[in-house]
Amino acid sequence: MENKGRLPSIPMLISILILFVIIMFSFIVVLELPIQLALLTVWFVIMGFGVYLRYSYFEMERGLLKGIHEGMGATLILIAVGALIGSWIAGGIVPTMIYYGLGIISPGIFLMAAMVICAITALATGTSFGSAGTAGIAMMAIGESFGLPVYLVAGAVISGCYVGDKMSPLSDTTVMTAYLSKVDLFSHIKSMSYVSIPAFIIAGILYWIVGVVITDGSGDLSIAQNTMANLEETFNISWLMLLPAVIVVIMLIFKLPSVPVILFGALLGSLWATWFQGYSFIEAIQTLYTGSGIATGIDFIDNLLDRGGITFMLEVILLILLALGVGGLLQSIGAFKVIGDVFARWATSTGSLTSTTLLASFFGVFFGGAAYVSLLTGTKITEENYDRQGVSRTLLSRNVEAGGTVTTPMVPWSDGGIFMATTLGVATLAYLPFFWYGILVIIISLIYGYAGLFIAKKDKYEMERDKEHAEQI
Known part of the structure; x- marks a missing residue:
C-alpha cells in the first residue's frame, strides 16, 4: 500500500505558480521553443515538488492520466x-x-x-x-x-x-x-x-x-x-x-x-x-x-x-494533452484541496463567493489547459461555500462558466486559446484585448456578486435535495 504524501503549503503553491510563469515565458519568448516543451518541463517541476511531499511516482502518474482522461x-x-x-x-x-x-x-x-x-x-x-x-x-x-x-x-x-x-x-x-x-x-x-x-x-x-x-x-x-x-x-x-x-x-x-x-x-x-x-x-x-x-x-x-x-x-491536440496533464498532477499532490480550504475561509459574502469561484475556475484553465478542468476546479473547490451561505447553486454554475468556459480562449496554452489562435490565424494575446464579450462577462459577474444583484437563495427543491443528501450520509 502506497504512503499518502502531505499537502503543499501556500508558499509552495506560490513557488509552483512563479516557476510555471518563468518556464512558459522563457521557453516561448526568450528561447522561442515550442510551448509543448515548456509544459513537459512543468510536468517534471510539479513531480519534483510531489517527491518532496512524499508522493510516489505512481500516485502522480495516476493523477496525470486522470487529468488527460477528463479532457479527451x-x-x-x-x-x-x-x-x-x-x-x-x-x-x-x-x-x-x-x-x-x-x-x-x-x-x-x-x-x-x-x-x-x-x-x-x-x-x-x-x-x-x-x-x-x-x-x-x-x-x-x-x-x-x-x-x-x-x-x-x-x-x-x-x-x-x-x-x-x-x-x-x-x-x-x-x-x-x-x-x-x-x-x-x-x-x-x-x-x-x-x-x-x-x-x-x-x-x-x-x-x-x-x-x-x-x-x-x-x-x-x-x-x-x-x-x-x-x-x-x-x-x-x-x-x-x-x-x-x-x-x-x-x-x-x-x-x-x-x-x-x-x-x-x-x-x-x-x-x-x-x-x-x-x-x-x-x-x-x-x-x-x-x-x-x-x-x-x-x-x-x-x-x-x-x-x-x-x-x-495534431500539434493542438498534443498541447492540450500536456496541459491537461499539468492539471492532473496538481490535483494528485493536493494543490486543489489546499486552494479550496483557503477559499472556504475567504468566501463570506456573495461578492467573495463570486471572486473565489472565478479564481478557482480560472485556475483550472491556467494550469489544466481546458474548459473541462475549469468546470471541475470551479465546482469542487467552492460548491460547499454556497451551501453554507444558503445561496442557490445557480449562482455557482453561473460563476463557474464566467471564470472557466469564457476565460478558456484567453489563455494561450488552453484548448480554446490554442484552437482559436490556430484556426483564425491570430495570436491569443493579439485578440485578447478585443474579446469584449468575455471581458464583460467577468466584470458584470463581479458587479452582481458585490452588489448582491440577481442572487437567488436556495429554493424548496434545493433545500429538500440537501436534506436527503445529509440523511444518506
Whole structure:
C-alpha cells in the first residue's frame, strides 16, 4: 500500500505558480521553443515538488492520466472539427459563406454582424470550436477584405462563438456545468442570461461603434469585390453549397451527439468536393486528413483557406494533452484541496463567493489547459461555500462558466486559446484585448456578486435535495 504524501503549503503553491510563469515565458519568448516543451518541463517541476511531499511516482502518474482522461472529449471534437474544416473548404461550403457574406454585410456593421452570426451558429450547434472553424473562418476572410484589423475581427468572432458555447442547451460545457453544480439545465441557462445578455448587447454596441469609426461608415469595397471574383473563379459557388451546413445544424438542434454529427458533416464536405468542386473521390477523402491545400492567388484568403484536416490539429491536440496533464498532477499532490480550504475561509459574502469561484475556475484553465478542468476546479473547490451561505447553486454554475468556459480562449496554452489562435490565424494575446464579450462577462459577474444583484437563495427543491443528501450520509 502506497504512503499518502502531505499537502503543499501556500508558499509552495506560490513557488509552483512563479516557476510555471518563468518556464512558459522563457521557453516561448526568450528561447522561442515550442510551448509543448515548456509544459513537459512543468510536468517534471510539479513531480519534483510531489517527491518532496512524499508522493510516489505512481500516485502522480495516476493523477496525470486522470487529468488527460477528463479532457479527451475535447480532443475528439478537435479531431472531428479538423476533418470538417478541411472538407468544407474543399467542398466550397466555407468559400460560399465568405462569398455571400461579402455581398450582404456592409463594412460599417461588419464587426457587430460577425459576432451575431457566430453567436447564432454556436447557439444552434452548441460548439464554439465548430462555429469558429466554419462561420468564424468566413468572417475572418470577409473582415480582412473590408480592411479591418484581423485581431479586432477575431475578437468579435470569438465573442460570438462563446455566447453560444455558454448559453446553448446543446453545449457540452453548459450541460456539464449544470450537472457538476447539481442544478437544472434551464435554471442554469436562465441564471447565466442575467450576465450574458447585457454583455452581448454592450459588446455588440462597442463593435458597431468601432466598426463605423474604422471604416468611416462605408470602407473600401475593392478588395471585397476582387475576393468575390476570385472565389467565383476557384469554386463552384451556389446556395446548394450551404446544404451540408444546414444538415449539420439541424442534426445538432435535435441533440444528436456532437462528434459523429461533425464527422458526418465532414463526410458531406468530401462528397460536395467530389460532386461540385472537381476533386476525385480519393482527393476529397484525403482533405479530411491533410486539409484542402487551396490556392486562390489572394494571400490572405489562402492563409485562411489553406488549413484544416486532422493533421492541422495534431500539434493542438498534443498541447492540450500536456496541459491537461499539468492539471492532473496538481490535483494528485493536493494543490486543489489546499486552494479550496483557503477559499472556504475567504468566501463570506456573495461578492467573495463570486471572486473565489472565478479564481478557482480560472485556475483550472491556467494550469489544466481546458474548459473541462475549469468546470471541475470551479465546482469542487467552492460548491460547499454556497451551501453554507444558503445561496442557490445557480449562482455557482453561473460563476463557474464566467471564470472557466469564457476565460478558456484567453489563455494561450488552453484548448480554446490554442484552437482559436490556430484556426483564425491570430495570436491569443493579439485578440485578447478585443474579446469584449468575455471581458464583460467577468466584470458584470463581479458587479452582481458585490452588489448582491440577481442572487437567488436556495429554493424548496434545493433545500429538500440537501436534506436527503445529509440523511444518506
